[in-house]
Amino acid sequence: MITLALSKGRIFDETAPLLEAAGIHCLENPESSRKLILPTNRENVRIIIVRASDVPTYVQYGAADIGIAGRDVLIEHGGTGLYQPLDLDIAKCRMMVATREGFDYGNAVRSGARLKVATKYLRIAREHFASKGVHVDLIKLYGSMELAPLVGLSDAIVDLVSSGNTLRANHLVAVEEIMKISSRLVVNQAALKLKRESIQPIIDAFAKAVCA
Ligand code: ATP
Ligand code: MG
Numbered sequence: 001m002i003t004l005a006l007s008k009g010r011i012f013d014e015t016a017p018l019l020e021a022a023g024i025h026c027l028e029n030p031e032s033s034r035k036l037i038l039p040t041n042r043e044n045v046r047i048i049i050v051r052a053s054d055v056p057t058y059v060q061y062g063a064a065d066i067g068i069a070g071r072d073v074l075i076e077h078g079g080t081g082l083y084q085p086l087d088l089d090i091a092k093c094r095m096m097v098a099t100r101e102g103f104d105y106g107n108a109v110r111s112g113a114r115l116k117v118a119t120k121y122l123r124i125a126r127e128h129f130a131s132k133g134v135h136v137d138l139i140k141l142y143g144s145m146e147l148a149p150l151v152g153l154s155d156a157i158v159d160l161v162s163s164g165n166t167l168r169a170n171h172l173v174a175v176e177e178i179m180k181i182s183s184r185l186v187v188n189q190a191a192l193k194l195k196r197e198s199i200q201p202i203i204d205a206f207a208k209a210v211c212a
Contacts, residue, residue: 005064014090021209118148
């Protein structure tokens with residue numbers, strides 16, 4: 001049995017065509033089903049639905065053989081025990097620093113003042129500001145980061161941005177790009193050795209579909 005860990009929403013939606021290319025289709029819609037283990041047309045392949053940030057954990061411990069997770073999630077997890085053979089070029093967005101419209105970010109950085117930064121992505125934020133030599137107080141949030149600068153919780157946020165609509169709606173502006181983000185295939189290293197005959201063809205089919 002091969003277990004594939006996916007999260008609902010954009011990752012599941014954008015992975016479906018890649019799965020089709022590998023001859024796999026899910027027999028139930030995760031958005032309408034309450035089941036967390038979904039069968040596929042292939043008797044030896046099943047899909048488990050987990051929180052996006054939990055995908056690397058399931059694969060690391062071998063509870064899933066394969067998973068698909070954002071570069072953001074993989075950096076925050078650390079990548080221990082994960083083989084990352086393929087960038088799937090899906091769920092694309094950018095990790096950005098954003099502030100309120102009137103805030104002079106350039107000046108705040110130059111003046112060496114401590115910056116309060118709210119984010120869900122502590123590791124990415126810590127490494128980014130350390131590499132710039134900017135002193136920050138990081139404040140961990142679990143969502144709705146856009147609110148933090150509006151109510152004085154922080155000077156800036158580090159968050160994922162795609163269209164920029166949410167920032168605009170809250171009078172925030174992106175002031176710096178930290179990195180480009182897309183989702184990657186991750187494979188449990190031991191599973192790859194033990195079940196290579198089943199796993200390698202899936203990786204190859206994904207690779208071919210990504211190129212096409
Ligand atoms: P949860 O909503 O369960 O707290 P999450 O917000 O990390 O978790 P999703 O919103 O489904 O989960 O995002 C999953 C992945 O998709 C992210 O890890 C990121 O790589 C990518 N992603 C997030 N936001 C966007 C976006 N606006 N556009 C494109 N890709 C995005
Ligand atoms: Mg989300």
